[in-house]
Amino acid sequence: MADSNSSHDYPSENPKPDPDANSSLGNDSSIEAIARRVQDSLSLGKKHKFWETQPVGQFKDVGDTSLPEGPIEPTTPLSEVKQEPYNLPSLYEWTTCDIDDEDTCTEIYNLLTNNYVEDDENMFRFNYSKEFLRWALRPPGYFKSWHIGVRVKVSKKLVAFITGVPAKIRVRDEVVNMAEINFLCVHKKLRSKRLAPVMIKEITRRVHLENIWQAAYTAGVVLPTPISTCQYWHRSLNPKKLIDVGFSRLGARMTISRTIKLYKLPESTVTPGFRKMELRDVPAVTRLIRNYLSQFVVAPDFDENDVEHWLLPTENVVDSYLVESPETHEVTDFCSFYTLPSSILGNQNYSTLKAAYSYYNVSTQTPLLQLMNDALIVAKRKDYDVFNALDIMQNASFLKELKFGPGDGQLHYYLYNYRIRHTLKPSELGLVLL
Ligand SMILES: CCCCCCCCCCCCCC(=O)SCCNC(=O)CCNC(=O)[C@H](O)C(C)(C)COP(=O)(O)OP(=O)(O)OC[C@H]1O[C@@H](n2cnc3c(N)ncnc32)[C@H](O)[C@@H]1OP(=O)(O)O
Numbered sequence: 001m002a003d004s005n006s007s008h009d010y011p012s013e014n015p016k017p018d019p020d021a022n023s024s025l026g027n028d029s030s031i032e033a034i035a036r037r038v039q040d041s042l043s044l045g046k047k048h049k050f051w052e053t054q055p056v057g058q059f060k061d062v063g064d065t066s067l068p069e070g071p072i073e074p075t076t077p078l079s080e081v082k083q084e085p086y087n088l089p090s091l092y093e094w095t096t097c098d099i100d101d102e103d104t105c106t107e108i109y110n111l112l113t114n115n116y117v118e119d120d121e122n123m124f125r126f127n128y129s130k131e132f133l134r135w136a137l138r139p140p141g142y143f144k145s146w147h148i149g150v151r152v153k154v155s156k157k158l159v160a161f162i163t164g165v166p167a168k169i170r171v172r173d174e175v176v177n178m179a180e181i182n183f184l185c186v187h188k189k190l191r192s193k194r195l196a197p198v199m200i201k202e203i204t205r206r207v208h209l210e211n212i213w214q215a216a217y218t219a220g221v222v223l224p225t226p227i228s229t230c231q232y233w234h235r236s237l238n239p240k241k242l243i244d245v246g247f248s249r250l251g252a253r254m255t256i257s258r259t260i261k262l263y264k265l266p267e268s269t270v271t272p273g274f275r276k277m278e279l280r281d282v283p284a285v286t287r288l289i290r291n292y293l294s295q296f297v298v299a300p301d302f303d304e305n306d307v308e309h310w311l312l313p314t315e316n317v318v319d320s321y322l323v324e325s326p327e328t329h330e331v332t333d334f335c336s337f338y339t340l341p342s343s344i345l346g347n348q349n350y351s352t353l354k355a356a357y358s359y360y361n362v363s364t365q366t367p368l369l370q371l372m373n374d375a376l377i378v379a380k381r382k383d384y385d386v387f388n389a390l391d392i393m394q395n396a397s398f399l400k401e402l403k404f405g406p407g408d409g410q411l412h413y414y415l416y417n418y419r420i421r422h423t424l425k426p427s428e429l430g431l432v433l434l
Contacts, residue, residue, distance in 0.1 A: 010119035010126070010220060011232035011355075011388050011409035013248045048224055050197040055417040057225035065421050070174070071213065072417050081208045086201050088150060089193070092159070094202065095149040099137050105130050107158045108149070113343065116185050117220065120408070123246055124342040124353060128183075132339065135317045136182065136434050140305040141166050145206050146179065148199065159187040162199045164207055168301040169216055169431065170293075171418065175301045179207045180433055181217040181416075204416075215416035216298075218433045222412060227298065228424040230390045232409035233399045235376060236263045238385040245344050247353060247386065248405075263403060267381070269374040271366050277320040277334070282308050284331040285322060292362040296393065296430025298413075298420075311336055311360065318359065321378060323366050332365035335375045337387065338434065356382075358389035359432055369398045376402065392429040 052058065055072040085094050099105050109130050118125045128136070137147055142165050150160035164179035181203060186195050207215065234248070239259045242248040250259060277285060286307045293299040300306070311320045316339050323333035336359040341352050356379040363371050379387050389395050389404060390411060398404075413429060 010117050010124065011234065011407050012119035012121070012124060013234050013242075013405060013407050050194075050200075051224045054224075056223075056414065057227075057419055059224050062225060062423075067419055067421065069172070069419055069421050072419050073213075075213050076208075078209070078211060082205055086198050086205065088198060089195075091153055092150050092195075093153050095151050095158070096145055097147040097149045097158075097161070098144065099134055099147060105133065108133060108161060111158050111161055111187065112183065112185055115188050116183070118345075123345055125345060127341045127343045127352065129316060129339070129341070131314070132317050132434075133183075135309075135314055137163055137165060139165050139167075139309045143206070143210055145209075146203060148203055148206070150195070150199065159190055160195055160199060161185045162203050164203050164215070166210070166212065167216070169214075169298065170301045171298050171415070171420070176214050176418065177212050178415075179203075179212055179215040181215050182434060214418045216431065216433065217414050217416070218411050219414065220409070220411060223414065225414075226412035226423065227415055227420045228392075228413045228426055228429050230392050230411045230413065230426040230429065232407040232411065233389050233391060233395075233404035234407050235387040235389070235402060235404040236385075237265070237376070237380045237387055239263050241350060241353075241385050245347050245350050245353065265373075265377050265380045267377075269377050271323055271333075271370060271374050273324045273326045274321055274374055275324060276313055277311065277322050277336075279308070279312060281322060281331060282312065285311060285320075285334055288331055288334055288362050288364070289360060292364075293360075293430045297424055297428040298415075299430030319356075319378065319382075320359075321375065323371070325365070333363050333371050335361040335371050337375060337379060339384075340434075353386065354384045356384045356387045357432075358387070358395065361393070361395075363394075368394055369401055372398045372402055390432070391426045392432070393427065396427060 061067060088094065097104050097108060099108065109128070113125070113127055116126050116128070146164035148162050149158050151158055162181065162184045164181050167178050167180045168175050169178045170176070184196060184199065236242050236248060239248065240256060243250055243256070243259070250256065282304050286302060286304045289302055289307065293302070302310070311318065313320050318336060318338045320334065320336040322331050324331055337356040338359050339354070340357055341354050344350050344353055358375070361368065361371060361375070376387055389399065391399065413431070
């Protein structure tokens, strides 16, 4: 592994078991799983010079059920929030990034394209598109001041980035105003210089200035302390390409033609009334999704504006489909995925992997399995190579049957300044962060 911070959150595939021999799918005694458990238990004993100073669950408190759930630190008066930015090493300066500006957006895109999250073997790197970044960073009520860059003073080159967007997140019965933190990135040449802690402190300060005191984030690395740890699963749509680029391997006793046949999908969706979501559907989808998400311990508290922003289809960014009953015209089911390609590093024949990521799905009348199979059919028709899903919400109920295979990507969920007494099962999470 070239970079010690290379992380598990990159959703790459395990060496694949024979898909016909379904006994070994999700086999937790694999070498990878054992290695990961060893690594994770080692990191539990690891010193975290920065994170030990922060209001987050600490490893020493794991299992101490006497501590109350809720904010770890009390809210301080706004007048006590530091007014000036934190100091950066003298060669660098803060910049607030205006992503409406095409040139700035290109700079951010280039920084992330060359330096953001990779898989452990450095074969793939997330390649968020500019349209995606604009969507992810401008939800209702967003703050420009939370799109933070670091530049080299002399050359003005953008070398680091971190963002937050506001979100109402419900934890059990409490709806908490939070920041969702994402796109933390330090240029490869500036790694391990403790720039990340300064950036995290600076975004924390700017979030506090908006009178918000909690945050949610995910990472592939183990930090103090995950509220839940989830796994990525992958459904091959274009198995030949996935094998050619080293994303998946040919199963034992499998030929390429048997593999292609195994993953073949019908041309058209099967559910009557299955169609793309439109603007007029926002009220019905909001009702459906709010009701559905109420069953999870941690979930976003979406209103109609949020649903319009996050779920109304945007070309090459987010796709949403629903089932409108042909008889009653009621909207009964919903499924969605977002588009996050990855650069394929150092392959002669292919440069991009086109991946769909399962987003929010709601089934009330159509079985979830059938709904997600229709989502796979749509994604295949739109030429995606792979469909990824976490084992959160009710996803575990369809993964194996729809021929998803377990990945080696672990994703840890975190809350800042909010304690949860017990670690949550992935199925208790109703939140997808991009
Ligand atoms: C109220 C509002 C609160 C708002 C804030 C809420 C918190 C938000 C938190 C951020 C959520 C981000 C969500 C996402 O975007 S997750 C995606 C993260 N990005 C990548 O993986 C891209 C590739 N990697 C990099 O760009 C760098 O390796 C990064 C920037 C990740 C670290 O840079 P570098 O490698 O040069 O390290 P350093 O010497 O500067 O600093 C070392 C310290 O940083 C801690 N570290 C390493 N990785 C992460 C990580 N992913 N989350 C939190 N902390 C992390 C590490 O444990 C150590 O602290 P400690 O172990 O000694 O204590």
